[in-house]
Amino acid sequence: MSQTIQYFASTAKGMELILEDELKQIGADQVKHAAGGVYFEGDLEMALRVCLWSRLANRVLMPLAKFSAQTPEQLYAGALKVDWSKHFNLSKTFAIDASIRRSKITHSRYAEHMVKDAIVDQFKEATDDRPNVERDQPDIRINAYINDNKVTLSLDLSGDSLHRRNYRAESVEAPLKENLAAAILIRAGWPKIAAEGGALYDPMCGSGTLLTEAAMMAGDIAPGLLRDYYGFFGWLQFNPSIWQRLIKEAEYRREKGVDNIPPIMGSDISIKHTGIAKANIKSANLTWQVKAVSLPLSKTAPDESWKPGLFVVNPPYGERLGEIKQLESLYQEIGSILKARFNGWQASVFTGNTELAFNVSLKSHKSYQLFNGAIPCKVFNFSVEPERHFEGQHASQQQQIGDTLKKALLPTTGDWSEGATMFANRLRKNIKKLKSWVKKNDVHCYRIYDADLPEYALAIDIYEGEKRWVHVQEYEAPKTIDEQKSIQRLRDALAVMPEVFDVPQKQLSLKIRRRQKGSTQYEKQGTDGGFHEISEGNARFLINFKDYLDTGLFLDHRPIRQWISENASGKQFLNLFAYTGTVTVHAALGGATTSTTVDMSKTYLDWAKNNFELNKLNLEKHQLVRANCMEWLDTAIQEQKKYELIFIDPPTFSNSKRMDNVFDIQRDHVELINKASKLLSKKGSLIFSTNFRKFKLDEAALPSLTVQNISKQTLPKDFERNPKIHYCWTISISK
Numbered sequence: 001m002s003q004t005i006q007y008f009a010s011t012a013k014g015m016e017l018i019l020e021d022e023l024k025q026i027g028a029d030q031v032k033h034a035a036g037g038v039y040f041e042g043d044l045e046m047a048l049r050v051c052l053w054s055r056l057a058n059r060v061l062m063p064l065a066k067f068s069a070q071t072p073e074q075l076y077a078g079a080l081k082v083d084w085s086k087h088f089n090l091s092k093t094f095a096i097d098a099s100i101r102r103s104k105i106t107h108s109r110y111a112e113h114m115v116k117d118a119i120v121d122q123f124k125e126a127t128d129d130r131p132n133v134e135r136d137q138p139d140i141r142i143n144a145y146i147n148d149n150k151v152t153l154s155l156d157l158s159g160d161s162l163h164r165r166n167y168r169a170e171s172v173e174a175p176l177k178e179n180l181a182a183a184i185l186i187r188a189g190w191p192k193i194a195a196e197g198g199a200l201y202d203p204m205c206g207s208g209t210l211l212t213e214a215a216m217m218a219g220d221i222a223p224g225l226l227r228d229y230y231g232f233f234g235w236l237q238f239n240p241s242i243w244q245r246l247i248k249e250a251e252y253r254r255e256k257g258v259d260n261i262p263p264i265m266g267s268d269i270s271i272k273h274t275g276i277a278k279a280n281i282k283s284a285n286l287t288w289q290v291k292a293v294s295l296p297l298s299k300t301a302p303d304e305s306w307k308p309g310l311f312v313v314n315p316p317y318g319e320r321l322g323e324i325k326q327l328e329s330l331y332q333e334i335g336s337i338l339k340a341r342f343n344g345w346q347a348s349v350f351t352g353n354t355e356l357a358f359n360v361s362l363k364s365h366k367s368y369q370l371f372n373g374a375i376p377c378k379v380f381n382f383s384v385e386p387e388r389h390f391e392g393q394h395a396s397q398q399q400q401i402g403d404t405l406k407k408a409l410l411p412t413t414g415d416w417s418e419g420a421t422m423f424a425n426r427l428r429k430n431i432k433k434l435k436s437w438v439k440k441n442d443v444h445c446y447r448i449y450d451a452d453l454p455e456y457a458l459a460i461d462i463y464e465g466e467k468r469w470v471h472v473q474e475y476e477a478p479k480t481i482d483e484q485k486s487i488q489r490l491r492d493a494l495a496v497m498p499e500v501f502d503v504p505q506k507q508l509s510l511k512i513r514r515r516q517k518g519s520t521q522y523e524k525q526g527t528d529g530g531f532h533e534i535s536e537g538n539a540r541f542l543i544n545f546k547d548y549l550d551t552g553l554f555l556d557h558r559p560i561r562q563w564i565s566e567n568a569s570g571k572q573f574l575n576l577f578a579y580t581g582t583v584t585v586h587a588a589l590g591g592a593t594t595s596t597t598v599d600m601s602k603t604y605l606d607w608a609k610n611n612f613e614l615n616k617l618n619l620e621k622h623q624l625v626r627a628n629c630m631e632w633l634d635t636a637i638q639e640q641k642k643y644e645l646i647f648i649d650p651p652t653f654s655n656s657k658r659m660d661n662v663f664d665i666q667r668d669h670v671e672l673i674n675k676a677s678k679l680l681s682k683k684g685s686l687i688f689s690t691n692f693r694k695f696k697l698d699e700a701a702l703p704s705l706t707v708q709n710i711s712k713q714t715l716p717k718d719f720e721r722n723p724k725i726h727y728c729w730t731i732s733i734s735k
Helices: 016-026 044-053 072-080 108-127 178-187 190-195 209-218 240-260 271-283 324-341 354-360 395-408 418-440 483-501 518-522 555-567 582-589 602-614 629-638 665-677
Strands: 005-010 029-034 037-042 059-068 094-101 140-147 150-156 200-202 264-268 290-294 310-313 346-351 364-372 375-383 445-450 458-464 468-475 508-513 531-536 539-544 572-576 594-599 622-626 643-648 680-690 705-709 727-733
Touching (some): 005 044, 016 029, 016 037, 016 044, 016 178, 059 072, 072 140, 094 108, 108 140, 178 209, 178 310, 178 346, 178 364, 190 200, 190 209, 190 310, 209 271, 209 290, 209 310, 264 271, 271 290, 324 346, 324 354, 354 375, 418 445, 418 483, 458 531, 468 483, 539 582, 555 582, 555 643, 572 629, 582 594, 582 602, 582 643, 594 602, 594 629, 602 622, 643 665, 665 680, 665 727
Parallel strands (some): 094 140, 200 264, 310 346, 468 508, 572 594, 572 643, 643 680
Antiparallel strands (some): 005 037, 005 059, 059 150, 140 150, 346 375, 364 375, 445 458, 458 468, 531 539, 680 727
């Protein structure tokens, strides 16, 4: 493929203009910035060169097809017209990413599903077989971009975001993305300073991202040289000889360029952070060129032999470390050190708080806006010269610097205790154990820990959606356990989880599990939550981490939902005590002709309705009924309703104000099952499940029914450590 093609290099908001300049320097033609990235033209070699050399791009997309689509069916039809066999075969895995702007197709996950179906159906039609989906590192990644009902299907040549350089051996909480660090350095003027032999110093280096990116720039080192995965590796039209030529060129340039790297040094008050920085620097093969040491900010100073260069810092700005008032003196300290020890240098402060930047007490000659995730930030550039100093500082402010600095820089995790380290190691072990299973089965929501260590009585679930969330439930400690000891263990656990799971604190939620009394099982547990979208197979659900006792999705029922989805085709389905209707959604998507979903909670039925609408289900065929399930069964029996598939997952007990009597699962299950079986067709199946650990099914009281215990078969791998998480039976009418 030597013809000229127009590609699109995506990037973070605020970086489009500097990416445009970068692509021109790389040698691309017809370069033009747009919202979210830059268009450029060139042959395939140019596109691969951009993948290897761009420090700012996220992805490089090569268009395969463009068409209009106002409905999912039109999207499917357009994707079906692409000859996918030209791009990959059955031995390759694939994934779809979709993004949507101003379109009648409103849900990106549904768009992904339609394109995936078109690809799978095309292969099945031609070969009677299908390629597998792999979300993390597929052989082929397809991007579907829908804007104003116009669709562009592209091959993602990068495969994974190009900011992942593959040198980050370890990470601190909320580290700078590598391409954001590169943007900060470019806006700070580092390429010119480095070319002139100026040094670089970062006094809060964290995991060393600014240091490493600075060295790679100065040493003419391709940012993608260490990566072992690209999206074009699995593409049938990929020419390895072109890539090898580019790699050899990059290796030659690196060999020549490392000798030109000026002094680059970073420090951090945290010994742990500098250890991580050293590991990352070593992983980037820059140990001899870049140094990281553990020092408090107060001892920051350049070496006398260095040529004045760039002082660059990314201090906290109220998101992670303390409140604004606690940080004011930190920024004042930065300014004082610059004026006292870095005269003649250039300085850049990257922050999300403009007001804090004024505490540096230097006059900024230039500022640029960038975004750290969704947070608007600025790079403030200063020339450290006496005439640019603000007049006067209060002596009292100087006296407060030491104490305030320690508070402001205290890591959120602190120094881990022996118990916290043990807990973190167990989490990592569990992650490693489940990693291949999660990938193979395309599981997005799963349990990673369930009181594995008696001292840490927690249940921890991972939810992968547009972000990763960690849902933590602490089992109420026995009264014999010292309260302070219990609190300390919880603090230890919460301290290690953001780092182990690579999530910010705000994406971690905590609940205390207590035996629910009365109607509290249906009450809100908080007020500051919100709904998030996740996927499970071809279904999508809304979950909530803070407002209710449970999230809206029982993870241990995943195999049951899958079985019902696979066995619902052409059947009438009934879901009693339906909660948020997730099982019904799977039945409907699996081809159930009709469904009835019964629950007495308006809150959960409204939630179920939202789940149905999210999955584009026809509410005329799939009905929601608010009722006491036992009373509803009496009415349904009188009306001689029949269902070929019934699912019942009742609460252990319920005494809702809408019920005249208290429902008790152990006492009332025989009556419940006998009533439900009267609605079952002769060849139908009833699935009965309960989470009551002391439950005993009274089979002798069900003489006209055939009962089979399938608890073991419905236990997912992520709940194997807790085989009593639920009990489950299939029930049918005896012949």
